[in-house]
Amino acid sequence: MSNITIFEHPLIKHKISLLRDKSTGTKDFRTLIEEIATLMGYEALRDLPLEDVEIETPICKTMAPMVSGKKLAIVPILRAGLGMVNGILALVPSAKVGHIGMYRDEETHIPHEYYCKLPDNIGERTIIVLDPMLATGGSAVDAINLVKQRGGKNIKFMSIIAAPEGLKALSEAHPDVEIYCGNLDERLNENCYIVPGLGDAGDRIFGTK
Numbered sequence: 001m002s003n004i005t006i007f008e009h010p011l012i013k014h015k016i017s018l019l020r021d022k023s024t025g026t027k028d029f030r031t032l033i034e035e036i037a038t039l040m041g042y043e044a045l046r047d048l049p050l051e052d053v054e055i056e057t058p059i060c061k062t063m064a065p066m067v068s069g070k071k072l073a074i075v076p077i078l079r080a081g082l083g084m085v086n087g088i089l090a091l092v093p094s095a096k097v098g099h100i101g102m103y104r105d106e107e108t109h110i111p112h113e114y115y116c117k118l119p120d121n122i123g124e125r126t127i128i129v130l131d132p133m134l135a136t137g138g139s140a141v142d143a144i145n146l147v148k149q150r151g152g153k154n155i156k157f158m159s160i161i162a163a164p165e166g167l168k169a170l171s172e173a174h175p176d177v178e179i180y181c182g183n184l185d186e187r188l189n190e191n192c193y194i195v196p197g198l199g200d201a202g203d204r205i206f207g208t209k
């Protein structure tokens with residue numbers, strides 16, 4: 001089984017409740033997605049490796065800890081994952097950003113890939129795949145397959161809302177991936193939307209419906 005973290009922090013819970021509310025408009029929805037990504041990212045990055053580097057303070061030279069090695073790659077699943085990118089960049093502004101384009105067929109709910117561009121030396125980076133919604137898990141499983149095919153090894157996956165079905169599918173397909181979820185919801189409905197969920201994340205971020 002993967003290492004799964006479901007967040008209990010009251011600020012994350014509060015902001016997710018605001019996201020769910022159908023009266024929350026596009027501007028606030030975007031801001032909340034970013035803020036939640038920052039709060040989750042702070043915890044998800046607690047194991048970033050450090051190395052001591054010599055610096056000089058106004059008082060003396062000293063060895064001080066800094067994040068070491070090849071740095072972070074953030075990989076949003078388009079479209080909705082894009083909404084989380086700035087929230088992680090607020091923590092690690094120098095992170096490289098890849099993109100994976102996936103859409104779910106509206107009838108079959110099967111994901112289809114339409115784009116993949118990842119940063120160089122992907123195998124040497126800590127990679128965070130971002131998508132606010134983990135529903136059936138199909139998009140996340142396929143996106144992580146693409147990352148692995150291109151050499152990615154140290155992979156984390158972050159979603160704001162997960163359904164039990166998607167969490168199970170992802171952890172079984174990729175037991176080596178650390179999974180972080182803002183909330184575990186009840187179930188999927190007959191259209192494979194998360195219940196209670198927040199509706200279509202991409203449409204709410206980009207105002208397309």
Ligand code: PRP
Nearest residue numbers: 078079080103104135136137138139202
């Ligand atoms: C949504 C969401 C995930 C996917 C989750 O994207 O952002 O990528 O569905 O569903 P799954 O776990 O069942 O695969 P969608 O395909 O609607 O594309 P969009 O982000 O472009 O709207």
Ligand code: URA
Nearest residue numbers: 135193194199200201
């Ligand atoms: N994609 C979404 O945006 N919302 C859901 O509930 C399921 C998939």
